[in-house]
């Protein structure tokens with residue numbers, strides 16, 4: 001039976017309610033009011049007993065309460081910027097301009113849970129599981145799709161994520177250095193997460209030291225077969241840069257951002273690692289920021 005109207009309009013039956021709190025930078029998830037307490041499925045114990053393949057009784061985390069609580073925690077740890085609270089990578093986000101990228105994100109998501117080991121960490125030995133570098137001019141909805149991907153990883157699949165802007169990532173690495181931490185200690189939190197999403201890669205003027213630490217982080221994730229997802233306003237090839245410049249003439253602001261390649265912004269080493277770890281996809285299309293800004297002002 002296909003249900004068209006959800007039982008809970010507040011959460012659309014996801015059992016998770018996402019909101020923004022005043023003066024907080026990140027969207028905040030919590031259990032929706034429709035989740036009954038104590039839980040009817042496990043009677044508040046947090047576990048249910050199931051039979052494994054050998055008909056043995058095994059206790060598993062209750063899917064109706066404990067598991068959702070864990071997923072909510074993962075979402076809150078992912079640090080999704082507040083303006084992307086509605087980004088969930090839902091069918092309604094797919095359109096003729098982004099369908100290729102949308103479908104590829106969907107197939108990455110489908111492969112992810114199969115790679116989960118018992119320890120809930122991704123095992124990515126297989127060649128077929130890559131991350132994505134999503135390129136395109138500002139305002140085409142790259143961050144919206146990636147934030148939705150983070151939502152699906154955490155809330156949908158219970159996979160840990162860090163979603164971070166490039167500038168924020170570099171400033172955290174710098175902070176680690178001023179706190180007197182070793183290079184490994186500085187990048188450790190970014191190695192602990194299953195998925196690292198770097199938004200707006202290449203933005204700003206970055207020192208050799210910053211790019212050096214970033215290179216170390218990316219190389220380390222590469223060696224461990226860990227996934228990286230990236231959005232960037234910069235392009236893969238010189239030729240595209242020129243094309244984008246022509247597009248950008250209508251909007252001088254855009255021209256400024258896309259007049260360079262990823263390779264030049266982050267250096268050859270990082271670029272070639274990313275080439276091995278990720279699909280490179282373009283997201284073009286109309287500027288969606290008008291709608292985003294309306295959301296922001298709500």
Ligand SMILES: [Zn+2]
Nearest residue numbers: 008011032034
């Ligand atoms: Zn609800």
Ligand SMILES: [Zn+2]
Nearest residue numbers: 039042062065
């Ligand atoms: Zn329960």
